[in-house]
Amino acid sequence: xxxxxxxxxxxxxxxxxxxxxxxxxxxxxxxxxxxxxxxxxxxxxxxxxxxxxxxxxxxxxxxxxxxxxxxxxxxxxxxxxxxxxxxxxxxxxxxxxxxxx
Ligand SMILES: C[C@H](O)[C@H](O)[C@H]1CNC2=NC(N)=NC(=O)C2=N1
Numbered sequence: 001x002x003x004x005x006x007x008x009x010x011x012x013x014x015x016x017x018x019x020x021x022x023x024x025x026x027x028x029x030x031x032x033x034x035x036x037x038x039x040x041x042x043x044x045x046x047x048x049x050x051x052x053x054x055x056x057x058x059x060x061x062x063x064x065x066x067x068x069x070x071x072x073x074x075x076x077x078x079x080x081x082x083x084x085x086x087x088x089x090x091x092x093x094x095x096x097x098x099x100x101x
Contacts (some may be wrong), residue, residue, distance in 0.1 A: 005079030014085050021088055027059075028084050029070040030091075032100035036065060043067045043098040050090045056083045067100065 006014070011028070015021055021030045034040040044062050047069070051057045058071035069091065073081040 003073050003076050003081035003083045005073075005076050006081055006085075011080050018085070018088050018092060020092075023080070024070060026078055026080065027070040027072040028080055028088060029068070030088070031066055031068040032095055034065050034067065034098060034100050039099055040065050040067050043095060043100055046094055046098065047091055050094070051087065054083070054087055054090070056087050058087060 011023060015023065015028070018030075020032075021028055023029075032040075032043065034043060040062055044060060044067055047058070047060060047067070051060075056071070056073075058069040061068040069088075071084045071087055072078050073083050
């Protein structure tokens with residue numbers, strides 16, 4: 001079943017469970033800071049694996065010591081859906097292990 005767009009209230013409620021994540025236009029977003037470029041690269045590779053597993057993909061940007069994600073759901077017309085929050089939750093769970101904050 002296709003993911004349905006979440007309402008503004010649903011988005012706000014779910015964002016409260018994900019400190020560091022925010023609504024950026026029609027996408028949810030977070031930027032992580034890491035100790036080194038190599039550590040940031042490791043986080044990108046780990047996130048890429050999660051995204052393949054979920055078949056749901058953020059725009060994932062590697063900086064010098066930062067990793068930025070923004071995501072919405074193309075198949076829901078570019079709205080924010082539960083799939084975006086599932087990806088965000090999964091990334092939150094593994095990011096601390098990479099030293100990300
Ligand atoms: C065919 C495949 O399931 C789709 O293209 C997936 C892949 N990754 C995706 N990622 C995101 N962010 N939104 C989608 O709608 C989406 N669709």
